[in-house]
Amino acid sequence: MPRKGMRSLCFHSKTLSYAASSHSSPSRPSVPTPKPTLADLMTDQSIEAATALITKWNPESSTYAKVTSLFYESKSEAMQFINCVNDLQKAMHALVSENSTSEKLVHAQNLMQIAMKRLQKEFYQILSMNRAHLDPESVSTRSSRTSTRSSTSDFEDDDDVRAAGDSIDEVEEVSSIAMADLRSIAECMISSGYGKECVSIYKIIRKSIVDEGIYRLGVEKLSSSQINKMGWEVLELRIKNWLEAVKVSMRTLFNGERILCDHVFAASDSIRESCFTEISKEGAMLLFGFPEVVAKSKKSPDKVFRVLDMYTAIAENWPEIESIFSFESTATVRSQAITSLVRLSESVRAMVSDFESTIQRDSSKSPVHGGGVHPLTLNTMNFLSLLADYSNVLGDIFADWPPPPRSSLPESYFDCSLSDDSPAPVISMRIAWLILVLLCNLDGRAEHYKDVSLSYLFLTNNLQHVVSKVRMSNLHYLLGEEWITKHEEKVKQFAANYERLAWSKVIASLPENPAAHISPAEAKEIFRKFNLNFDEAYRKQRSFIVSDPKLRDEMKLSIERKLVPVYQEFYNRNRLTVRGERNSGSHVRYAPEDVGNYLSDLFFGTNDSGSGPPSSTSSPHRRGSRSKA
Incomplete structure (x- = not known):
């Protein structure tokens, strides 16, 4: 009813009452009616304004209101609607303090119920229609927007980058608007005593998004028996999916949900905690419970690196886990993550211990x-x-x-x-x-x-x-x-021991002073011993292997330095003295370059008999023409 009409009605009734009273009881003094205070007038104005706007958007009395969204139709009118509801709430408090059974209060309560149904409908519509813009990835980018902008600032002349940036800005703008609208509605409904209805809608819609996200990431509940029945290739694929799931869920899924929840229900710590817990707890427990099940499965050293990957994923994300699941009601999520770390640690230690036993056995x-x-x-x-x-x-x-x-x-x-x-x-x-x-x-x-x-x-x-x-x-x-230095010295010691045992007889067959004057007979005997020992050493060791190319060259060079210069000097001084002797070719079988060539063939592991030293009938000239390997 218009304020003016109400005031007229009240005025006339009071006047008639006063007139009748004065005629019937002239001797009784009149009692003046209290004049409306400024607070009364403001209360009436609040109820009058709320009546007009709330009735307009009552979906049960208007087809237009039923099919039209208030927040999409007119943002300014939506904010006006929120303000009217807040003013109506204040008016109701004032009326309760005066008269808890007044008709004004009943009327205001009816208006409030209509307004809450409207806001409940709007809250649901915003959440539903903006699933794409309120997805965790879009929401989570709000916290890292500065870095994104700085990374694209160097490419402002690139049309593609600029278009992508505009697209990101557009998505974030829609996301920000939706988040602001949700917060306005949530704060209004909570302050009006209808937080339960608001929270119920939020939990249902957002939990379905988290659950769907976890499912799409390939995370599902598995028992130890199921994992033990899997082949390693299948389990390894599951672990790879899980590793990616942790990365995505901590960066976007749970992070985005926490940001959205904190923003929408900033007015109430208890509500935002209960909302986030109910939305995320089940999915998070499923995510962080998987490593524990894997850690309890059959162990073998070849699995240790995937187990370490899982441990690393949780350890590196622990600051985010603590931050996102910081509520007391999400302590079980943190506890599950720690339990998985402990079980994974035990599994790694067991597998490394098994590996040590494998070496020993x-x-x-x-x-x-x-x-x-x-x-x-x-x-x-x-x-x-x-x-x-x-x-x-x-x-x-x-x-x-x-x-x-x-x-x-x-x-x-x-x-x-x-x-x-x-x-x-x-x-x-x-x-x-x-x-x-x-x-x-x-x-x-x-x-x-x-x-x-x-x-x-x-x-x-x-x-x-x-x-x-x-x-x-x-x-x-x-x-x-x-x-490293100490073990490199051991390598040199082993190599020196090999050289001493394998080539000492060959080296010892040459005189200490190869330039000393000796008789032809003595020279022939030295050549004979050298030929015999060199043949034996070479034939035995041509199948030996040195796998490291650098070490192979060093070892051959060491042998060559000890053998070839001495033989070269002895050969140059004595080969002519035995050349005139009968069967001299059988005595001088190797030219110095032959020795070097054959040494260069060592340590490749060949068993080819044709690569050995020549027989006693070989021509020195042909031997000397042999090329080095």
């Missing part, structure tokens, strides 16, 4: 052809070099793990780098220990060679591979230059 007695690098060395160093790539998390994983027992290896294998008071980080100690276990195993394998020189060559090859792998990987930073 590997005891095949078949020597490697030519003293080359053993498959155990290749596999172990590949494993350890990959393991070193995870040094940032391995320190935490092995931090409280007891050191390996020294009793499992002979005391002679220990050195200062593994002493009890070593300052080396725990992961460096663990990797140094695993290499030590490998070297101990290799030392035992070297004994399987009948030729002692070949056993030293085997140790040379394998230790060289270990050192090279350390130097070329992150093992370098874990073990340090001192460790």
Whole structure:
């Protein structure tokens, strides 16, 4: 009813009452009616304004209101509607303090119910119609918009980049408007005592978005028995999907939902907590529960790197996990993430322990052809070099793990780098220990060679591979230059022992002073011994292998320096003295360049008999024309 009409009605009734009273009881004094206060007038105005606007948008009394969105039709009128509802709420408080049963209050309550149904409808429409603009990815970009703009500022002349930027700005603008509208409605409904209805709509719609996002990321609930039945290829694919899911969910899905929830329900800490918890808790528990199930499954060293990937994903995202799920009601999510970290740590330690046992148990007695690098060395160093790539998390994983027992290896294998008071980080100690276990195993394998020189060559090859792998990987930073230098010295010692045992007879067959004057008979005897010993050494060692090209060249050069110059000088001084002798070709079988050529053919592992030294009937001229390999 218009304010003027109400006031007229009240005025006339009061006047008639007063007149009748004065005629019937002339002796009683009149009681004046209280004059409306400014507060009364403002209350009436608030109810009158609310009546007009709320009735206009009452979907039950207007087809227009039923099919039209208030916030899409007119933003200014929508804000006016919110203001009217807020004023109506204040008016209702004023009326309750005066008369809790007044008709004005009943009328105001009816208006409030209509207004709340309208806002509830608007809230639902905004959430539903803006799913694309309120998706977590769009919302989460609000917090990183500054970096996005700075990254595109250098390409302002590029039309494509500018168009993409405009598109992003448009999406964010729509997203921001929708978020602002939702917040206005939520604050209005909460302050009016209708927060429950608002929250119910929000939870239903937003939870479906989170659940759908988790499903699309390929995360699903799996039991330990289901995982144990999977082949490794299938499980590895699941883990890869999970790793991507963690990245996306923490950057966009849960981050975006937290931003949206905090913004919409900024007026109430308890409501935004309950909303976010109900929306995200189930999906987050599913996401962070997967690693725990994997960690409990069957273990084998080849799985350790995927397990480490999962550990790294949680560890690197832990600040975000703590920030996004900071509410007390989401403590179970944080707890699940920590539980998964603990289980993954236990799994990694178990698999590394199994790997160590595998090294120790590997005891095949078949020597490697030519003293080359053993498959155990290749596999172990590949494993350890990959393991070193995870040094940032391995320190935490092995931090409280007891050191390996020294009793499992002979005391002679220990050195200062593994002493009890070593300052080396725990992961460096663990990797140094695993290499030590490998070297101990290799030392035992070297004994399987009948030729002692070949056993030293085997140790040379394998230790060289270990050192090279350390130097070329992150093992370098874990073990340090001192460790590398010390083991490089051991490689040189092994190589020197090989050279001494394999070539000492050949070197010893030449005189200490090759320039000394000797008789033709003595020269023939020296040539004969040299030929015999060189043939024997070469035929035995032409099948030997040195895998590392640089080491191969160094070893050949070392042998050549000890052998060829001495032989060259002896050959130049004495070959003419025996040339006039009968059967001189059988005495001087090798020219110095022949010796160098044959040495250059060493350490390639060839078994071709044609590559050996020539027979006694070979021509020196033809031998001298042999090209170097």
